Amino acid sequence: MTSNTTDPSQDELYKKREKIYPREVHGIFALLRNLTMVTLLGLYYGLPWINWDNHQSILFDLPERKFYVFGFTFWPQDFFLLTILLIIAAVALFFFTTLAGRLWCGYACPQTVWTEIFLWFERKIEGSRQKQIKLDKAPLSARKVGIKTFKHFVLIAFSLWTGFTFVGYFTPITELSQSVIHMTLGPWETFWIIFYGFATYGNAGWLREQVCIYMCPYARFQSAMFDHDTLIISYDEKRGNPRGARKRGASSAEAGLGDCIDCKLCIQVCPVGIDIRDGLQYQCIGCAACIDVCDDVMEKMSYPKGLIKYTTENALFGKATKILRPRILFYTALLVALTAGLVYGVASRVPLEVNIIRDRNTLYNETSQGLIENVYTLKLINMTNEDQVFDIKASGIEGLKLVGTSEGIKVVTGGVKDVPIRLHADPIMLKSRSSEVIFHVEARDNKEAKHSENGRFLGPLIK
Template identity: 90%
Template sequence: MTTKSKDQSQEPIQDELYKKREKIYPREVHGIFALLRNLTMVTLLGLYYGLPWINWDNHQSILFDLPERKFYIFGSTFWPQDFFLLTILLIIAAVALFFFTTLAGRLWCGYACPQTVWTEIFLWFERKIEGSRQKQIKLDKAPMSAGKVGIKVFKHFVLITFSLWTGLTFVGYFTPITELSQSVVNMTLGPWETFWIIFYGFATYGNAGWMREQVCIYMCPYARFQSAMFDHDTLIISYDEKRGNPRGARKRGASSVEAGLGDCIDCKLCIQVCPVGIDIREGLQYQCIGCAACIDVCDDVMEKMSYPKGLIKYTTENALFGKTTKILRPRIIFYIALLLALTAGLIYGVASRVPVEVNIIRDRNTLYNETTQGLIENVYTLKLINMSNMDQEFDISVTGIEDMQIIGKYEGINVASGGVKDVPVRIHADPIKLKSRSSKVYFYVEARDDEEIHTTEHGRFLGPLIK
């Protein structure tokens, strides 16, 4: 049993679920990984903001037209019936994420995650407006003045404008962006467009402008379960403790052996460049997004000190302990095989996709009818769905039973682009020709103006069995 003094017992005990946020001022860094990160940022942002303005076959290159239920992706038009292709694509994306994480750690977080990409561009804006890391710290600590207010107002004006442009572009993937832009200029935006532009703009401004590393640390679930995909051969960013410790400052060019120290000069630049504010020298942490900024700045310091580079580097746990690193291992091979199979399935699904769909519905009121001529009649309703970009005229024919007849004229049936048309179909067959009580029949539907647009669906023809 423990006892407390009178003074100690009167002190309130405070438990904090989250550490109080201290603003991070990431130092600008240059190097091979910073270059790769910037190239990725420019490419992804260029695609995001540029694709809606590119026309392809007289329509926006990528447009999800929800009212018309048309989804334009470059030269192809997809419909709600094609959602299984989207499902395959999402599965491929998930498996690819697992594959790259197992192989090389958090590549997605460090280079391609929207939170990372937009945070990088926001940091670039801040450096251009407020200056370097030291100038930003000095500005925030300075007393309030007209100059400080002016800089802050201008900065947030730029960030909010950019965020609203981001929201406008997002909505532009669902509403033609040329029409959307004209509506903004003419101040005739509809309520839904206005809501989503503001909502997505606010989300961009809040996440990339204010919360930043808090999203990665507290909100993103990926940081929590990423370790489940790591193994001893996964590439991670790691500090070489054997080479770097003990740490200590010294003059440039001084020998670490003579000084009785490791190669780490304890400059703390690796902390200053980290966008989430961690010290990589304390080991692998879930907050690390794998941006490799610490590698670039440490290599630069090692070069200035005339020490070998690689004190902080991409490595594996096995390599750190002197063991052999295996790139091809069962988990990697499984992911590769699964990705190849899913990709092949997606390519086949797109290539074999026919822009016409036929649903066959039998008459549920009766199994079959017997005509005055002694023939057996079955009645169907064919739902024709035209998923092409043009209105089409379809011809319908049926096979499957010897000498069967389709009653009526089923040629030149017009179906508008994206339209659905119900076509009642009556089929007669001689009961003597029936081989069983349920026979398979095939409905062949073909477009008159395009022979490549055709499909075959089967149904069941019911009747008596005459022995």
């Protein structure tokens, strides 16, 4: 027999999305969030226009294989530094999540930052939360079409500017702007401007909280980094319940209620539309908007602030909170070690790479003068910003002679050159069948571009 009863869980699973209209909120955390937004957007849109040492401050020049980051020039050979940087970013995310919850999501995530600026545009064009709801419910009219059209025109223009800036990190932005003005953009620049602009418009203009709830994997595994001492945003049930409306200034005890007046403003300001009073939820991005609005309500009611606040699970149950705990100490030590390694790697990097390739066809040769000959190919990679002339020397065996072109070797900037080298040694000077030799390569006009690389010299052992 077939039942017509519908499982409530199925209704929730396939529930149609209801548009969220976050209410504007003011307070200390809103100020911090706005300052972070302005700072990050200012850096993103401003850095490509700043020159540094006669080049764009940050430019990833893929055709030339040069990556400019302020005063440093990196090459594909330096990608191990990028690996360390990415590991540092991951460990830092684990560290801050364990310490203070979703700080990244609430203040610095690109989805949050661009959604905030898009919400600001909407408030300036459509008005407050109530006006936006009223406008959406109003029947179709010339006024409604005009406002909506203008809003989406602004959002699309801002998104395309975002895509233009993104491409400006890979193509010099002054050249890119001239190409846009003269309509001479190449196919790849056009594609990425439109693609990145479309992604910004879609994610921040339409999907918004859906990205955080359904698409972002961080929301799913964050609980693995939480513990009872992690700082989270929480509602104080003991103080707030039972909830109920009352007149301003009325005592909670006299009304037989908790401090929560059930105004639901904490829901209205939430960018993901959750009720923080239901407890910690994976959808919560930790933006603290509910703290600001609740504190404002408590102040108007002459109640103590902190009904919703940053706290820990241990603190909620009257237990002591431990900040310095094994997990935090481990992440701290790992961050310090990785950061020190990155700094050392950047500081000690040499703008010259030398690879030694031995002749695989023969171990060694004996010359007509009775000397032992080994043949090598030295691969020189010039990672300076200018063409260089290099000189090559060899040491490690007494009387070692370098035969072939070893001086005045020109390598263009970013270029790779194979240099054939022959080493001759007196067999009497060989102490073993395999001796260590050192190749010294140095640029004539750049003392920093010098490098020594060890190799092996093979020969017979004469007793």
